[in-house]
Every structure is written in C-alpha cells, then in structure tokens.
Amino acid sequence: MFDFDMKNVSSKDFEEYLKSVENADLSDAFWDAALVQNLNTSVSSSPNFNVYLAAQVKSNDKGFLSKDITVKDLISHRGDIHHVFPRDYLKKNSLKRGEYNQIANYVYMQSEINVQIGNKAPNGYFNELKDQCNGAGLKYGGIDKFQSLEDNLMMNCIPDTIFSMDIGNYDEFLTQRRVLMAEKIRDYYYSL
Numbered sequence: 001m002f003d004f005d006m007k008n009v010s011s012k013d014f015e016e017y018l019k020s021v022e023n024a025d026l027s028d029a030f031w032d033a034a035l036v037q038n039l040n041t042s043v044s045s046s047p048n049f050n051v052y053l054a055a056q057v058k059s060n061d062k063g064f065l066s067k068d069i070t071v072k073d074l075i076s077h078r079g080d081i082h083h084v085f086p087r088d089y090l091k092k093n094s095l096k097r098g099e100y101n102q103i104a105n106y107v108y109m110q111s112e113i114n115v116q117i118g119n120k121a122p123n124g125y126f127n128e129l130k131d132q133c134n135g136a137g138l139k140y141g142g143i144d145k146f147q148s149l150e151d152n153l154m155m156n157c158i159p160d161t162i163f164s165m166d167i168g169n170y171d172e173f174l175t176q177r178r179v180l181m182a183e184k185i186r187d188y189y190y191s192l
Helices: 002-011 014-025 028-038 047-058 071-076 087-092 111-117 122-133 146-155 160-164 167-191
Strands: 081-083 106-108
Touching: 028 167, 047 071, 047 106, 047 167, 071 106, 087 167, 122 146, 122 160, 146 160, 160 167
Parallel strands: none
Antiparallel strands: 081 106
16 A cells, blocks of 8 residues: 555655545545544554544643643643543443543543542532532632633533433443544644
8 A cells, every 4th residue: 555655646746646545535434434433442552542632732732621731741741641431430330441441531631630530420520510610619620610611621522411421321422522533633634
C-alpha cells in the first residue's frame, strides 16, 4: 500500500491525489461509522485515541473537570488517564478489564479530582458538580459555574446525559461518546 501511494504521489499532482484519497477513504461512512467502530477498543495506544488527544491539544481543551489545566499540560507532565465511569465502580459491577478500559471511558484528569470522585457513579458525582456550580463549595476541581461545566463536558466529548447515568447506562455512554470523539477528530482533521 505504501509503495502504491508513493508511486501515485510522485506521478500526480499531490493536492489532486490527496483529494482523491480523501474522497475515497474519508467519506461520511468513515466519519460516522468506521471511525466510531474503531474507537470501540481498550488499547490506549490506539492511533485513533492519539489523534483524539491531538485534537484536544490543538483546541487547547481543559482536562476533564479542570478549570485551568489543559490536556496539553496533563500530557506534558505525564498526567494520568482516568475513567469517567470509575474503574472500581465498574469492577464492582462485574465488568471485565476490556469493558472498563474502553478508550471512550478515558479522560485526562487531574489526579486530585480523580481521588475525590473515587468509585462514585457518574450520576452521583455529576449531581454534586451541579451543587458545586450552585454555590455548595468546591469538591471536584475549580469549576463553579454551570456554563463552565457544560463547556468542559463539550471539550471532553462527554454526552450531556451523563448527569443521570449509572451502570445501566454504561454501554449507552460509550456509544454516545464514541460518536462525539469521532466528530472532534473529523473537525480536527479538516482544520489542518
């Protein structure tokens, strides 16, 4: 395949060749279905996940539930990948490693926020985040306005249905987040 591409690049106008490859390989079917399916993996070194992170870095996105610290900062300082649905919460509900370590469940998050979340279900800690935004005091990072929380969820491709989700919604969450991640990757690609 590489030799084929190199031969075509050298024998044709590069922009023309690139456009033909994009039209053939990056159709709506790729962005809406194939990429979404490729995000159904537990391999954190997945090229698709790395492109998603690159999109977050280029957009200067904040880390999950962070008010000021960016994904770039977290990656640069070897920050940890954490789980939106906490790993221990999923393990206690009998999910296997390949299920709880889905890349669609991964976010870059400050460790101190992750420690505060512990093994709470999303509907538990997200409702506490709502309270935090209504003046109840800071518990999970420094976000204290609901608009800032919504913006952070959008940056991190977290569906807005997360506020009511528990173990019964985990598969739905993964499906919704994969679609949002694929959209972010598409937007990133076309911004280059």
